[in-house]
Amino acid sequence: xxxxxxxxxxxxxxxxxxxxxxxxxxxxxxxxxxxxxxxxxxxxxxxxxxxxxxxxxxxxxxxxxxxxxxxxxxxxxxxxxxxxxxxxxxxxxxxxxxxxxxxxxxxxxxxxxxxxxxxxxxxxxxxxxxxxxxxxxxxxxxxxxxxxxxxxxxxxxxxxxxxxxxxxxxxxxxxxxxxxxxxxxxxxxxxxxxxxxxxxxxxxxxxxxxxxxxxxxxxxxxxxxxxxxxxxxxxxxxxxxxxxxxxxxxxxxxxxxxxxxxxxxxxxxxxxxxxxxxxxxxxxxxxxxxxxxxxxxxxxxxxxxxxxxxxxxxxxxxxxxxxxxxxxxxxxxxxxxxxxxxxxxxxxxxxxxxxxxxxxxxxxxxxxxxxxxxxxxxxxxxxxxxxxxxxxxxxxxxxxxxxxxxxxxxxxxxxxxxxxxxxxxxxxxxxxxxxxxxxxxxxxxxxxxxxxxxxxxxxxxxxxxxxxxxxxxxxxxxxxxxxxxxxxxxxxxxxxxxxxxxxxxxxxxxxxxxxxxxxxxxxxxxxxxxxxxxxxxxxxxxxxxxxxxxxxxxxxxxxxxxxxxxxxxxxxxxxx
RNA sequence: CGGGGCGUAGCGCAGCCCGGUAGCGCGCUUGGUUUGGGACCAAGAUGUCGGAGGUUCGAAUCCUCUCGCCCCGACCA
Numbered sequence: 265x266x267x268x269x270x271x272x273x274x275x276x277x278x279x280x281x282x283x284x285x286x287x288x289x290x291x292x293x294x295x296x297x298x299x300x301x302x303x304x305x306x307x308x309x310x311x312x313x314x315x316x317x318x319x320x321x322x323x324x325x326x327x328x329x330x331x332x333x334x335x336x337x338x339x340x341x342x343x344x345x346x347x348x349x350x351x352x353x354x355x356x357x358x359x360x361x362x363x364x365x366x367x368x369x370x371x372x373x374x375x376x377x378x379x380x381x382x383x384x385x386x387x388x389x390x391x392x393x394x395x396x397x398x399x400x401x402x403x404x405x406x407x408x409x410x411x412x413x414x415x416x417x418x419x420x421x422x423x424x425x426x427x428x429x430x431x432x433x434x435x436x437x438x439x440x441x442x443x444x445x446x447x448x449x450x451x452x453x454x455x456x457x458x459x460x461x462x463x464x465x466x467x468x469x470x471x472x473x474x475x476x477x478x479x480x481x482x483x484x485x486x487x488x489x490x491x492x493x494x495x496x497x498x499x500x501x502x503x504x505x506x507x508x509x510x511x512x513x514x515x516x517x518x519x520x521x522x523x524x525x526x527x528x529x530x531x532x533x534x535x536x537x538x539x540x541x542x543x544x545x546x547x548x549x550x551x552x553x554x555x556x557x558x559x560x561x562x563x564x565x566x567x568x569x570x571x572x573x574x575x576x577x578x579x580x581x582x583x584x585x586x587x588x589x590x591x592x593x594x595x596x597x598x599x600x601x602x603x604x605x606x607x608x609x610x611x612x613x614x615x616x617x618x619x620x621x622x623x624x625x626x627x628x629x630x631x632x633x634x635x636x637x638x639x640x641x642x643x644x645x646x647x648x649x650x651x652x653x654x655x656x657x658x659x660x661x662x663x664x665x666x667x668x669x670x671x672x673x674x675x676x677x678x679x680x681x682x683x684x685x686x687x688x689x690x691x692x693x694x695x696x697x698x699x700x701x702x703x704x705x706x707x708x709x710x711x712x713x714x715x716x717x718x719x720x721x722x723x724x725x726x727x728x729x730x731x732x733x734x735x736x737x738x739x740x741x742x743x744x745x746x747x748x749x750x751x752x753x754x755x756x757x758x759x760x761x762x763x764x765x766x767x768x769x770x771x772x773x774x775x776x777x778x779x780x781x782x783x784x785x786x787x788x789x790x791x792x793x794x795x796x797x798x799x800x801x802x803x804x805x806x807x808x809x810x811x812x813x814x815x816x817x818x819x820x821x822x823x824x825x826x827x828x829x830x831x832x833x834x835x836x837x838x839x840x
Numbered sequence: 841c842g843g844g845g846c847g848u849a850g851c852g853c854a855g856c857c858c859g860g861u862a863g864c865g866c867g868c869u870u871g872g873u874u875u876g877g878g879a880c881c882a883a884g885a886u887g888u889c890g891g892a893g894g895u896u897c898g899a900a901u902c903c904u905c906u907c908g909c910c911c912c913g914a915c916c917a
Contacts, residue, residue, distance in 0.1 A: 789877070
C-alpha cells in the first residue's frame with residue numbers, strides 16, 4: 265500500500281471523552297470515529313486491524329471443523345417470544361417495529377435463529393454433530409457504553425453454536441473449542457488466561473471466559489499461582505474458615521461512635537482491626553411478597569469484605585438494596601449504624617467468615633452507636649444451616665478452592681466465552697432429532713463467542729507506550745512502514761524506496777510506503793502512533809554510504825545496514 | 841433509574857460569576873522559506889455559542905424546559 269493512495273487521519277490530541285488509553289489511541293490513530301454513544305465507524309486503518317483479527321478467528325474455527333454461515337441481524341419477535349427471552353431480556357434488547365407494526369429485534373446474539381435453522385434442517389442423529397458460526401455485527405443497548413470499542417453498543421462478534429446427539433459429544437466439542445480459543449489468542453499475540461465463569465443470563469452449565477490481562481479490565485479474576493485454578497471473581501468460591509468460632513471472651517457493650525459510619529473508620533476509632541467488624545447489608549427480596557417475613561433481610565459480612573451480588577442472588581433469590589427510608593422504617597435507624605442484634609421479623613444471613621467470628625463489632629441500630637464484644641448464640645440468635653453461605657468476593661490471600669495454595673487477583677478484559685448450553689434452547693424451541701432408537705430427543709447445544717472488535721481495544725490496552733500503539737505483528741494494520749526522507753526531491757531515494765517496497769511486498773510482507781509529501785517527523789510520528797511493528801528509513805544521508813536504517817517499534821534505536829542486506833534483515837525481523 | 845459534570849470552529853480549550861454582539865492553540869487554505877523527529881513567516885477561511893422558550897434596549901453569559909455526551913452509584917447497608 266502506498267500511503268498517498270490510502271487514508272491516514274491522525275490527531276495530536278485525543279477527544280476529551282475518551283477515558284482509557286486504547287480508546288484515546290484508537291481515536292488519535294484514526295482507527296475509529298464515533299457516530300453516537302457506543303457506535304463507531306471503523307476507518308480504513310482500523311478496518312485492516314479488524315479484518316486481520318477476523319481472519320485468524322475464521323481460520324482457526326474452520327480448522328476446528330466449524331462451518332461458517334451468516335444470519336440476519338434483524339429477527340422477528342416471534343422467535344424471541346417462543347424462547348421466552350422477549351420477556352426476560354430487559355431494555356438491553358433493541359426492539360423495533362416494521363411498517364406493518366410487527367415486532368422485531370436487532371440481534372444481541374443468535375441462539376434463537378440458529379436453533380430455528382437447525383430444527384428445520386437436521387432430523388437425524390446421523391447429521392450430528394454440527395457446529396455453525398458467523399462473524400457478524402451485534403447490537404446490545406448497554407446501560408453505559410464506554411471505553412470506545414471495548415464496551416460499545418454495536419460490535420463485531422464471532423458466535424458459534426454446536427449441536428450434539430449427547431452430552432459426552434458436547435463436552436468433547438467444548439474442549440476442542442477451549443483449545444481452539446487458546447490457539448486463536450496465542451496467534452493474536454495476546455497475553456490471556458482462560459478462567460472458570462458464571463453462566464450469566466444465557467444460562468446453561470459449564471463455562472469458561474478468555475480474558476486478555478490488563479489493569480483496565482472490567483472483570484476481576486482470581487487465580488492461584490501455584491496451580492491452574494482461575495475463575496472470575498463473580499464465581500470464585502470463598503472457602504469457609506478452617507478454624508471454629510472462638511468462644512466469647514467479652515461482654516457485649518454499647519459504645520458511642522459519633523459520625524463513624526464506615527467500617528474502617530469505626531475500627532480505627534475503636535483501635536481495633538477491621539477484621540473485627542461486621543457490616544450488615546439490608547436487602548429487599550423481590551421473590552417474597554410484601555408483608556411476608558423474610559422480605560426484608562440483613563446480610564452480614566466482615567468489615568473488609570465485599571458482597572458478591574451474583575452469589576447472593578443464587579442463595580436468596582432476586583433482591584435489591586433497601587432504600588434508606590425502608591431501612592429506617594424497619595430498624596429505626598439510619599444506615600451506618602444498623603446491625604443484627606435485637607431485631608425482629610428480619611431474616612439474617614451471614615457470610616461463612618462472619619459465622620466463625622466471636623467478640624465482633626456491629627451497628628447498634630441506634631444512631632451514633634456500635635456494639636462491641638458481640639457473640640452469636642448469646643447476644644443474638646445463632647445463624648445456622650441455609651442462612652450461612654458464601655456471600656462475598658474472594659480477596660487476595662484467600663485459600664484457593666482447589667486446596668493448592670492461595671489466591672491472587674488480577675484484572676482482565678473478556679474477549680471470549682464458551683458455554684455448555686445443554687438443552688435449554690433445544691427444549692423450548694423444540695429442536696429435536698431422531699436417535700438410533702427412532703425416538704425424538706432434544707439436541708445438546710454449546711455456544712462459543714469471541715468479541716472481535718473488543719479484541720482490537722484489548723490488544724491496545726496491552727500494547728502501547730508514550731508514542732502510541734504497539735500492535736502485535738499478527739494484527740497490525742501494516743507489518744512494515746518504509747519511510748523515505750525526501751521522496752519527492754531525491755530520485756535516488758525514490759528509486760530505492762520503490763525498489764524496497766516492491767521487493768518486500770513480493771516477499772509477502774504487508775508493507776506501507778510513505779510516499780506522502782510530509783516532513784520526516786510527521787511520518788515517524790504517524791507510524792509510531794498507529795503501531796506499525798517495523799520501520800525502514802531510506803534517506804540520502806544513508807544512501808551515500810549505501811545504507812538504510814531499520815527500527816523495530818519497541819527498539820530504542822535504529823540499526824544501520826547495507827542496502828544489499830536490508831531485505832534479508834527485514835525479512836528476518838518481520839517473520840522471525 | 842439516582843447523583844455529579846460538560847455542550848463555544850474539525851480537535852483541545854478560554855470567555856459565563858459581573859449581559860454590550862466571540863477568542864486562543866492545533867488543524868485547514870494560499871504564497872514564500874524550509875526538509876532526518878509532529879517546521880517557520882505572512883495572509884486567510886471556518887461558529888444556528890447543543891436546541892426551544894423567556895427576561896432585557898441588548899443574552900454564549902441570567903431564568904425555564906429540552907436534547908446529547910461524559911463520570912460515579914453496597915462498603916454505608
